[in-house]
Amino acid sequence: MSLIIAKFGGTSIGNGKRIRKAAQSVVKEYMKGNKVVVVVSAINRTTDELLEIVEEATNNTITEKQLAEVVSMGEMTSARIFSSALESLGVKSEYIDPYKDEWPIITDSNLLDAKVDLKTTIKKSKILLKLLDQGIIPVVCGFLGRDKHGYITTLGRGGSDITAFLLGRCLNADEVIIVTDVGGVMSTDPNKLQEAKKLDKISVEEMRDLATHGAQVLHPHALKYKVPEIKAKIIGFEHGDLSAPGTEIIGPSKKEQLKTVTFNSEPLAVLAVVGEEILNKPGILAKLTSTLSKKNINIIGVSTGKNSITLFIKKEDAQEAHKLLHDVVVEDENLSSLSLGRDIAMITISSPEFIDTPGIISEITEPLREHNLNIVEISSSQTSVVIFVDWDDGKKAYELVRGVLE
Incomplete structure (x- = not known):
């Protein structure tokens, strides 16, 4: 029995059919006897559309607290729909958002670019293990946090990747799987060069540099929570199978984790x-x-x-x-x-x-x-x-x- 963190990006759950396909891939792992924690992004372009509406409606006079609450609606909607899709397939599920007592990710009070309080988050995450032991599949909002005052915070654009690797570390997961609109990490941007090839594996250090210099596959800050004992891979949503091959992320070595x-x-x-x-x-x-x-x-x-x-x-x-x-x-x-x-x-x-x-x-x-x-x-x-x-x-x-x- 393995503990898997499966993160679905906005494109991979971009419509109802894709959400159901994603939910079926989770149920398939559940039926194998594995425990799965799902992390979801906002449905494709939801956050961008919310930001555009806010800008037009408020003329950019909105407070950080208000803005954090508005943009959180994308992930909170995704979590509710995904959890409902899982239950429609005959398994127990519960969505977890920052308003719930079970919410695990605690941050500082920098509402729009929050830093994680790792020690507190590790403690709070244990409640997810209790849900898993009850046969419940938690669906956690990516990108979001909560500060000590109970305010919603965000981890910055692309923060759902951070959520996935953070929970992987806090729960001592066996594997973190990032499901995207590409089949893995490519040798270059396939939209710019058709000859691009999928890589079978890539190191944490290589992936971090790629992400920092423009590759959109993974948030570079997410990899700070990757530890050698946890397997990780990036796969495409079209497979509808979390065991599908993709690009494996190797490392980091013990030396690379140290100052x-x-x-x-x-x-x-x-x-x-x-x-x-x-x-x-x-x-x-x-x-x-x-x-x-x-x-x-x-x-x-x-x-x-x-x-x-x-x-x-x-x-x-x-x-x-x-x-x-x-x-x-x-x-x-x-x-x-x-x-x-x-x-x-x-x-x-x-x-x-x-x-x-x-x-x-x-x-x-x-x-x-x-x-x-x-x-x-x-x-x-x-x-x-x-x-x-x-x-x-x-x-x-x-x-x-x-x-x-x-």
């Missing part, structure tokens, strides 16, 4: 290639990197500017790389000069919470400014920040940055 600061034990070398407006010259970066790749020289970091490209490599490869790239500079009329700079230290700071932490780069770098330590280069992703400083400043910078995370 870490690492100091590269060996110094790096920095090579700077300059040329007038080389940022606008196609193929320059490819020529430089492929030259080093052919000699099996790994590039640790790359920085580009209007008139320069800076490469960070292992110090042991510096002399060979210097000669190889000098030959490229001499042969290419777009390039004018190359320099091999001083030894560089690299510090990597990682945390899954960075995606939800505005100003984290400023917080990390402020102690370095206060101690007059110069940053040579900085790069960042959704869960990590990499800082390059002079080698002589490396150990001190490492200690200062580590103090920020502690």
